[in-house]
Amino acid sequence: MKTFDFHLDQKVTTWMRTEFEIKANTLKEAIEIAKEKFDNGDLDDIGWEEIDGLNEVLQPSENGNQPTAEIYYMNEQGDVREVFNNSDNLSPREANYW
Secondary structure, three states: OOOOEEEEEEOEEOOEEOOOOOOOOOHHHHHHHHHHHHHHOOOOOOOOEEOOOOOEEOOHHHOOOOOOEEEEEEOOOOOEEEEEEOOOOOOOOOOOOO
16 A cells, blocks of 8 residues: 655634733823834734634635635655645546646
């Protein structure tokens, strides 16, 4: 029996957390400064961390009917080909040219 190598790519939505500090005299002032920094894009260059447990796999209907899951096959030479995606209404594609 042969072994065939595949990988699955999935499009997900997730929440990311950016931690930052604001120096201000009051909480109200700090909130205003934080909002201003967000609006101006000043928080974009700060690193972020993924919040665990909040990944949600998208469906094609949530992605303009484009695929949100794709299965790829890799042959012995390292060539990779998509053999299935979840927006196809067909059976998995035959890899007959391998």
